Amino acid sequence: MLTSLHGIKTSSVCFIFSLIIFSVISKILFDHVYAVSKSIVDEKFHIPLGMSYCKFNFYEWDPKVTTLPGLYMISSLILGPLKLCSTYWLRFTSLGASLVNMVLFYVLFKKYEKNEWSNILSALTMALIPPVYFFSLVYYTDIVSLTMILVMIVAYEKNCHFLASIFGFASVLCRQNNIIWVGLVGGRYVLTNLHSIIMEKSTRKYVSEGTERIERFTHTQTPWSSVMQLVCQPKMLLDLPLKFWLNTSSYGAVLLSFMIFLIINGSIVVGDKTAHEATIHIPQLFYFSLFSMIFAWPHFVGEVINFTKFARRHKLMLIISLLLGIIIVLKNTIAHPYMLADNRHYSFYVWNRFYGKYAFFRFAMIPVYIFAWYVIIKTLYNKNDATYILLYLPCVIVVLITQKLIDFRYYFVPYILFRLRVKNNTNSVFNLTLEFVTYLLVNAITFNLFFTKTITWHDFPDPQRLIW
Template identity: 40%
Template sequence: MQNYVWLLLLPILYVAYSLPLFLRVYATTHSVIDEEFHLRQGLHFCNKRFDIWDPKITTFPGLYLISLVLNPINSCSVLGLRLISFTSAVINVVLLYKIRRRNLKRSKSSLAALDAFTIAALPPLYFFSHLYYTDTISLTTILLFYYFWQKESHLQAAVYAAASVLMRQTNVVWVGMAFGIMSLDVLIKNYAAFKRIKYHQVQTFKVQTWLEILTNFKLMLRSIWQILKKGCFYLVILLPFVAFVFINGSIVIGDKQAHEASIHLPQLFYFSIFVLIFAISNSIKQLKVTLQVILHEKLIVLFVIGVCVLIVKWNTLVHPYLLADNRHYTFYIWNRLYGRFSWFKYAVTPVYIFALIALHNGLRHERDSFKIMYWISVVLVLCFQRLLEVRYFLVPFVLFRLHTYPTGKKNISQWLELGFYLALNALTFYIFFTKEIIWQDFNEPQRIIW
């Protein structure tokens, strides 16, 4: 009964919290930075003008195709298009609750509800739910796909997986993650049965284990058949996408010069700081354990810090957009810290190490297949992006936060996390409403966003 109460109450709370802000944003400005391109293209598709395409747009047309739902009710307008994101955000809070509750073994409905509302209020994600960007509805399709994948309803999951790729190409990585987890689970379960041991007793990170698996012809044949049987729907998405990238020469479909793939390993460091700051409940829980790991493995940690310093020195890439666009918080963070003090990017490397260990510890209760594929997927999504953009962190953060372990019975750190989000959202919107920046290329004042 409590489950159904939260499924009804959560969207009502979210709408009550967000609708006044949504209307205030609309009254303040009808176009925010790149939203200009999305709104223009969305209005074309909403009015069934499919022959018009803006070459500056880099994503597949999923967002604009969804906008067709507005056509029969004559709502092809900026307000109507933004309501698509707002509606998606309301759906997200329900999906976050359902997934979080399953991950908590269905025993903690109130904690799942608290976490769902908190994740939905994540400041960068929450801000873009008031605008017509791909982020919110992209997350909706990812959550739908992930929900059905966890239920092993693979046909339904694949439908939403395909929809997620239509929203944003990089979502194919999360489809690959799910397929990879499923494949590893099949291999490990079959190996455990062969060795007559339990799944959790398999030493996944031992080379000998994989030598035995790969050289056992009968085990491999059975496993491949089971993987193809369960994962064929995902392969229908993954294989054509690989062909698309090969033919297109890039993962993006427009403005390729500004979005060239580059190896950029420090993105992993920036993401770890993002998680350390915003996943407060995990950071508090992992503080003691992380410090113990660092103190116990001093030599290894010092070596890793040295490697990170070299990575920072030789692989720190700065996109022209980061230096030129003063409408984003990352512009101010970079120019007032990283760009201003040459020593800062090196001094912060120990914090990167701490954050990465805390992040990894936050998933240590998960099965090995999840941990392996999650880290591979994070690297693939982030470390080939030249531009530092917090929106790239949203999906990997949400998936991480959905799998963190509760900190205690009183949920103090979870409430602290929510309070921090609400305060930061208030500050973000205050700056958005009151701070104006004049750009000569635009008639309307520009505003600062994430």
């Protein structure tokens, strides 16, 4: 039982203290980043538009920008009235959002887990995910976009679905492909609530037939069978409560508005459509699984023995997976020209020193991808509620395989949605500590490289830096 300090839980005090320490250190690092670099890669597009919107000039646009103006609109709401329209304060928007994200992580972990101390460490660790943490110090869309998604999920968990849909819409204004995560949250609401409503009605129907019939129905009925029951008996839709329809309509309105945008715009991309042409790039799923395994490695290591046992029991499945992996790598490996040319990103070096240099390396990694996906699926699977994984997997597939460019930022939301579902176990504190220390070390190394290594680009008057 946690002790209290004047009615406040000790764990809450510790979380506030950790948030303050995180804020102070981040501010110091933020100022140092600003001192050495006033424009980082895509900031040359974002900062001028951010300044224009901050001054309430909403008519300027750069055709090279491919996202909707959500980031600039949020900046104008916060900074515009204060007349803080400078590069420093625009970047500070991301830093402020990262602090909010840490609080949101804590709220979500408290919802999913009961161990307060693990929740504090988990929230702090999530805020320090190295690629995510770096972009909290610059003016990119990713951190504010993540904030909108996390608020949407928190509102969903609190049963505030109208509010969730509003922040879902705001997330789409920041990055268009966030519509997929709105679909995940909205779809989960529909499936789980349809299931519970039908279960309640059917239980009342069978109550007169005895306990045995009720138990048999309860064990066989799943969310998907409830949906099929509705398909076979559409009149049941008339009996669904008004609250269900209102909440469903909130999410549906966001999806419908996005469909209208697609029809009018002709593409999910605004501005320079040649920069992000839709394609089929299945190996993105492999790279995402590797990203997840690297950054959540303490939670993966413990599954090696279980995977070995699983592989022995399912040899045919393993062989088929290996063959499919070989075919996909052989036929569908794609290297975007941007990645091959831009030596300011880690992906450039990973590709040119491993994937692009040694063909056998691409194939040697296939068993690693299979293991990583085994852990991801096992972590997300819940026999009592399969709706999450059944929606998560197709959403991740749609978001990733349509991206030609390999960019770590594409993996942020899928990874965080996975990581939020990692359950505490007997080794949780030890694993979390390892994860936390890993993130500190990786951040230390990456920021050291950022501050000490300069790269000359003819398009930029100032020396460029190495970033994620």
